[in-house]
Amino acid sequence: MVARMTVLVTGAASGIGNASARQLLDAGHDVVGVDLDADSARANLKTSGQTFEAVSADISREEDCNTAVQKTISRFGKIDALIHWAAKHSSTPWSDLRAEEFNRILTVNVTGSFLIARAVAEHMVPRKSGAIVLTSSTSVNAGTTGGAAGSGGPAYVSSKAAIVGLVRTLARSLGPSGIRVNGISPGVTETPMIANYSEENRALQKTRIPLGRLGQPEDIASVGAFLISEASSYINGEVIIVDGGSVFG
DSSP states (O other), rough: OOOOOOEEEEEETHHHHHHHHHHHHHHHHHEEEEEEEHHHHHHOOOOOOSSEEEEEEOOOOOHHHHHHHHHHHHHHOOEEEEEEEOOOOOOOOOTTOOOHHHHHHHHHIIIIIHHHHHHHHHHHHHOEEEEEEOOOHHHHHHHOOOOTTOOOOOHHHHHHHHHHHHHHHHHHHHHGGGGGEEEEESBBSGGGGGGOOOOOHHHHHHOTTOOOOOHHHHHHHHHHHHSSSGGTTTSOOOEESTTTTTTTO
């Protein structure tokens, strides 16, 4: 029997975050869905309210991250795991990219990942247990492997490359306290992030994927659920690529 966990899931209103929260609720876990649009998270999940709490937060703000953790503990008494999907995309090419946009992407994707992970870890350390999952991207790998690069520009790719380093330094720091930190690098996935892809671009992406299809949110979310489970209890500091094989395709 799988032990019931309390899991904080960011980006819960749509896409992978929404699929992740839904999978965890279906498995009988308590879930706090964090999103800028908490109303949409609440409406899209449509639970009885007994095991789900929606929290409005901007993860790039330290006080919002701390509040989300405090509300989780107030409702459920503990946090066993964090699965952090929330991010901001940028496809602006280098020639048009300005410092303001670059810094905003880094603030949300990198600083935000650190802030929400730290807020959760401060609760986990005294309990000597916990699991944290952060999100990178296969756009980081595409330049060296020849795989599909998607539509990420320099700001987005740089921010997701930083997550790899963040995962590994947190894994080393928090491991002695019984807290595992891992990451996921999704490939091109059917989420609002690729809503502007043309049919031609979608077809091109599929030709680069040996499995012949784009990822579904559930494909990625299920790996997040695995990484916080006891089945992955000896995995720490890894970033798992989930892309149907596109990085070598």
